[in-house]
Amino acid sequence: MSDIKLKIIDREGVLHEVDAPTDMNMNLMEVVRSYELAPEGTIGICGGMAMCASCQCYVLSDHQLPEKSDDEEAMLSEAFFVKDNSRLGCQIHMTDDLDGLEVELAPAED
Amino acid sequence: MIKTDILIIGAGPTGLFAVFEAGLLQLKCHLIDALPQAGGQCSEIYPKKPIYDIPGYPEVLAGELVDNLMEQIKPFQPGFTLGERAETIDKLEDGTFVVTTNKGTKHHAPVVAIAGGLGSFEPRKPLLDNLAKYEDNGVAYMIKEPEMYRGKKVLIAGGGDSALDWSIFLADIADEVTLVHRRNEFRGALDSVEKVQHLKNEGKINLMTPSEVVALHGENALEKVTVQNVDTSEETEVEVDHFIPLFGLSPKLGPIADWGLEIEKNAIKVDNSYDYQTNIPGIYAIGDVNTYPGKLKLILCGFHEATLMCQSAYQRIFPDKKYVMKYTTVGGVTGFDGTKKEAPKAVVKSID
Numbered sequence: 001m002s003d004i005k006l007k008i009i010d011r012e013g014v015l016h017e018v019d020a021p022t023d024m025n026m027n028l029m030e031v032v033r034s035y036e037l038a039p040e041g042t043i044g045i046c047g048g049m050a051m052c053a054s055c056q057c058y059v060l061s062d063h064q065l066p067e068k069s070d071d072e073e074a075m076l077s078e079a080f081f082v083k084d085n086s087r088l089g090c091q092i093h094m095t096d097d098l099d100g101l102e103v104e105l106a107p108a109e110d
Numbered sequence: 111m112i113k114t115d116i117l118i119i120g121a122g123p124t125g126l127f128a129v130f131e132a133g134l135l136q137l138k139c140h141l142i143d144a145l146p147q148a149g150g151q152c153s154e155i156y157p158k159k160p161i162y163d164i165p166g167y168p169e170v171l172a173g174e175l176v177d178n179l180m181e182q183i184k185p186f187q188p189g190f191t192l193g194e195r196a197e198t199i200d201k202l203e204d205g206t207f208v209v210t211t212n213k214g215t216k217h218h219a220p221v222v223a224i225a226g227g228l229g230s231f232e233p234r235k236p237l238l239d240n241l242a243k244y245e246d247n248g249v250a251y252m253i254k255e256p257e258m259y260r261g262k263k264v265l266i267a268g269g270g271d272s273a274l275d276w277s278i279f280l281a282d283i284a285d286e287v288t289l290v291h292r293r294n295e296f297r298g299a300l301d302s303v304e305k306v307q308h309l310k311n312e313g314k315i316n317l318m319t320p321s322e323v324v325a326l327h328g329e330n331a332l333e334k335v336t337v338q339n340v341d342t343s344e345e346t347e348v349e350v351d352h353f354i355p356l357f358g359l360s361p362k363l364g365p366i367a368d369w370g371l372e373i374e375k376n377a378i379k380v381d382n383s384y385d386y387q388t389n390i391p392g393i394y395a396i397g398d399v400n401t402y403p404g405k406l407k408l409i410l411c412g413f414h415e416a417t418l419m420c421q422s423a424y425q426r427i428f429p430d431k432k433y434v435m436k437y438t439t440v441g442g443v444t445g446f447d448g449t450k451k452e453a454p455k456a457v458v459k460s461i462d
Contacts, residue, residue, distance in 0.1 A: 028248040029186060041399075045361060051155055052360060071457025077269055078357050080237050109234065110359060 003097040009060075010037045011105050021096045028103065029055035029089035042108045048090035053079030055089035056106035063101050065092060083107045112189060114140035114346045116423050117209055119196045119218035119366070122150020124397030125225035126188075128180040131420040133186030134438065137427065138446065140217060141179045141246035142209065144230035149176035151227055165410060175409075186443020191215050197231045205392060221392055221423040224371075225416070226380060226399040228361035236267065236355045240326055248332025256457045259284045262350060265335060268356035269293060274302040276356065278290050288316040288348055290323055290337055298309030309373055318346070323353065369393075377401035385422030387416045392426060394419045395461065 002023040008016045008031075020031045029044045032055070046052040050071040056079055057090065067085065068076070072091045074083055086106065092098070116132050118125040121143035125161065129139040147153050149172075157173030164170055170178075195212035199208055205218045231252035237242060242247060253259075253276055264284045266277050269291040274441065275298075279288045296303050309315040318337055324345070325336040335353055337346045363376055369405040371388045379393040380386045381404035386394050396419050397412030405411075424433060442452025 009400070041228070045157055049156060049159065063180060070297075074269065074293075074295070077295075078234075079290070080234075080401040 002086060002090055003098060004094065004101075006031065006063075007100075008035075008037055008057075009102075009104040010034060016075070021092045022096055024094075027056065027090050028092040028093050028094070028101075029036040031094065032089060032105065038105060038108075043105075044090060046090075050075050050088055050091055052079075053088065054108070056081070056086055057083045057089050057103040058083055059087055059101070059103050061100060061102040063098055064100060065098075079106075111208075112191070112215065112217045113219065114138050114189060114219045115224055115427060116140075116221045116420070117142070117207070117217050118223045118225055119143075119146075119209070120150060120225035120227055120394075120397070120399065120413075121148040121190065121192070122225060122227045123152055123175060123179055123395065123409045124227075125150070125223070126176070126183055126417050127188050127413050128225060128396065128416035128420060129183040129188045130179075131417045134418055134436075134441075134443070135419065135424045135433070137424060138302060139186065140191070140219070142191045142211060142217065144195040144232075145212070146193040148190065148192070151178050151361075154364040161409065162409065163408065163410060165224070168287075173344065177400065185447050185449045185451075187446045189219065195364060199393075199394075201390075206391065220427050221394070222367060223419055223423070224393065224399055224417070225397045225412070226363070226366060226387075226395075227397060229363040229366070229399075231359035231363065232362050232364070233355075234357040234360050236323065236357065238323065238326055241311055243330045244326055244328065244353070246350060247330065248328065249355075250307065251355060253354065256280065256283055257316070259352060261285045262351040264288070264352045265290060265323070265337075265350045266349060266354045266356060266381070268354065268358075269296045269298075270286050270358060271298040271302060272358075273356040274298040274306055276354070277315055278305050278309065281309050286316065287314070288318060288350070290318045290321050292320055292322050292340055295321045306312075316355060318348075321344060321346075323355070326353065328387060362400075366399075370396070374401055376404070384418075386419050387422065392456055394423070 003019045006020050010077050018035050043054050046053040072088050115137040115138045121389040121431050160169050181375035194213045196209050197212045198210045207222050262284050263286040265288040266273050267290045281287050286287045287431050311316045320340040321337050323335050324338045327334040334349050378400050380395050380400045386396050388395050389419045396415040398407040444450045
């Protein structure tokens, strides 16, 4: 078993239920890009280094996520539209215990 | 008017390497970049991060790669227009192009190669209602002439190096410096953080954390801002002459999007079966800025695209000349500066 199910609400408010592999070293930002749930060039701009906030999302389910790194914390402190449940998608790695995770993409900066 | 053979828009790794490949064909290059330094993302976003997929380099820091590329292209004496953004393009009757920057600098070339990466880096602006009203009227996103802040009340927002460094610098010039950041922690060089701490203790910097600017006030020019404490929601009004939000830069495709080029997925469509030319003959797009079936935004792919682009550019500039590619190992590298690098000749000598 190497796929988990995710619910992702895109920036237009549309809900997508997708399968994400846990054995491909993928993160949430990459899953969103692989399903093209946000236009290329509007998500994952820095490539996943926690150096932009284009993959910011709001975590809606009560999954236990890994703690934010200093880099993620610092980036979110400068991002816009930040809420208490904001995370950077590129810092959330797909693991079996994230099965059923529900997130909403934060608006693009412009 | 700056004249060159290939005008390259974007001085990231792909644009820089194009100078080398063009130089081998005796073509001169000039590069335009909105950032004040060469290197693109490698210098601006992640100079200290390692890259592991540059062929022949098991590991190289992004900043180091840029330094090496600059060294490699030095013999070909590229020109640079830095800190200016390519704004408009005009095709002349003879098929050549004039590209004008936002500062009015004009560049004339028979071939234009867009190596614009993610686009030009623009300051990230805070989401405040009447922000535009005060732009150039108290609100600025970069500090060009520090002297204009002499004796003024300045409020800087941000938590990175530039916010720290400018707060330190202006503490000696401005009448009052207030630094506002959403967190208590700053992300910057340890030395800068300590200096700000020191200046705060001395009363030279008024530090407001964890806080953010939530409103701007003023009849015509900026007079006052409202700062809200993130934890307590308590609001404080601060009288200021200048508000400088320093929230870093984010890339925008920008004016290039209006040049009549075919755009798909925020990138420029090119002919990847041949020479990476766009729908406008004479304009090429190479590196992260282009797209085609199977495109990968990798530096190594940009290098390849730059190489093929130069061959096609040569044909376009000299349609009647015959040319075959020559290995650098065979032909050496002859710079426009008179330098010549070549493989040492084998010695033919009998052994007694």
